[in-house]
Amino acid sequence: GDTTYGQLSVFNEVVRLVLEAYVEPVNLDRAMAGARLGLTDALDGDSAYLDDDEVKLYNQASKDDADVGLLLSRRGPFLMVVSSRAGSPGEKAGIKAGDVIKTIDGRQSRPLSAPVGQRLLRGAPGSVVKLTLMRSGSDSVEVSLVRERAVMPSSRARVLADGNGYL
Structure with a gap:
């Protein structure tokens, strides 16, 4: 089905088949991490799933x-x-x-x-x-x-005689 639960049912079936029928033992954590990455990769180049280590790295800013x-x-x-x-x-x-x-x-x-x-x-x-x-x-x-600190150009403001201003 095209509902979220229908899609999850299909995904669940794929996971079950992989676990039961793949020729080698499957690392489920690794497979699920790949599935999460695949989900966000299918959206656009700016969406991302970050695992715990990546969140820590990102938050070190x-x-x-x-x-x-x-x-x-x-x-x-x-x-x-x-x-x-x-x-x-x-x-x-x-x-x-x-x-x-x-x-x-x-x-x-x-x-x-x-x-x-x-x-x-x-x-x-x-x-x-x-x-x-x-x-x-x-x-x-x-x-x-x-690496350098960004230097943002300073803005100039001016009010014209008619009262309009611009930056």
Whole structure:
């Protein structure tokens, strides 16, 4: 059926068949973790299931952290750069939207969610993060970026003679 309970019934049957008929013993915890990841992967590149360790890593963020100015999303099996903040270490290094991140500090991006990948790019100001990038039509590229605190451009406000203002 197309109801949630109907879909869960089908899923339950698949789990039962795998447990009973798969040629080797099944690690149920691992299989269920894969199912949870698959569910959120089927939504979009920004939705993610975070396990306990990933939640702890994600929550380690500090207001004193610096970053490299890259916005990530999951596209297929890897993390992809969505944008590079103007003037950021990422932009200065030539990292562009569409670049695929293979590794962050030697850690494969394949199993990482976008929020965890984003967190791994953050760290102490002045510290270095090493990325391995894939670009269409070229071999892998290794890039070392120095984390910086983001400097937001200051806004200017002005009120015109007619009373209208702008930023």
